[in-house]
Amino acid sequence: MLRFFLFDVDDTLYPSHSGLWDVIGERITTYMIERVGVDPRVVNELRKSYLENFGTALNGLRHDYGIDVDDYLQYVHDLPLDRYLNPDPALDAMLSRLPLQKIVFTNSDAAHSMRVMNRLGVAHHFSRVIDIRALEFTNKPDPLAYQKVLAMLNATADECIFADDALRNLRPAKAIGMTTILVNNDLSLDGVDYKVRSVLEVEEIVESLGNFKAR
Numbered sequence: 001m002l003r004f005f006l007f008d009v010d011d012t013l014y015p016s017h018s019g020l021w022d023v024i025g026e027r028i029t030t031y032m033i034e035r036v037g038v039d040p041r042v043v044n045e046l047r048k049s050y051l052e053n054f055g056t057a058l059n060g061l062r063h064d065y066g067i068d069v070d071d072y073l074q075y076v077h078d079l080p081l082d083r084y085l086n087p088d089p090a091l092d093a094m095l096s097r098l099p100l101q102k103i104v105f106t107n108s109d110a111a112h113s114m115r116v117m118n119r120l121g122v123a124h125h126f127s128r129v130i131d132i133r134a135l136e137f138t139n140k141p142d143p144l145a146y147q148k149v150l151a152m153l154n155a156t157a158d159e160c161i162f163a164d165d166a167l168r169n170l171r172p173a174k175a176i177g178m179t180t181i182l183v184n185n186d187l188s189l190d191g192v193d194y195k196v197r198s199v200l201e202v203e204e205i206v207e208s209l210g211n212f213k214a215r
């Protein structure tokens with residue numbers, strides 16, 4: 001029986017064409033060059049390898065350089081959100097109708113996630129934000145991160161639906177039995193239960209599943 005709807009935040013609750021995630025990526029690159037001293041000629045390659053091997057640039061940088069986490073998170077998220085995001089009344093209304101407990105499951109930190117959700121006008125729907133700190137820097141797609149989430153929620157995988165824009169983050173969720181929804185414009189990607197272009201479309205999927213416990 002479904003009880004929880006887990007949502008990624010960046011590029012999932014808001015569309016990837018907002019440009020916000022791109023500028024956060026640029027700040028990560030700048031941080032690596034200016035604060036860490038990474039050679040600009042290899043920085044893109046290194047970022048890519050961190051994503052593949054550690055799930056986030058943050059954990060790669062912690063491993064290789066022992067960076068100050070607070071400094072990093074503050075630096076990469078220091079952006080005027082209202083330039084990229086607008087309040088989203090349609091998302092607000094959809095979340096109101098969704099008959100499951102809504103939880104944030106993000107590789108980012110709670111401060112950034114809350115700023116994003118406040119700007120979108122949807123923060124009040126979420127009963128819990130499970131972020132990189134709550135997970136003690138275990139992150140998607142490390143299978144341990146999903147086990148920690150289940151333990152925190154006192155839930156089983158089959159009680160959870162999970163929506164994320166990254167296929168690599170959904171695969172481990174599907175492997176343990178969560179219902180998985182890819183929110184991505186590239187519908188050719190495979191390996192999940194459902195695929196939608198916009199987070200607004202998840203409502204229809206939940207309705208079709210039907211098997212949930214009302215809040």
Ligand SMILES: [Mg+2]
Nearest residue numbers: 008010011165
């Ligand atoms: Mg994302």
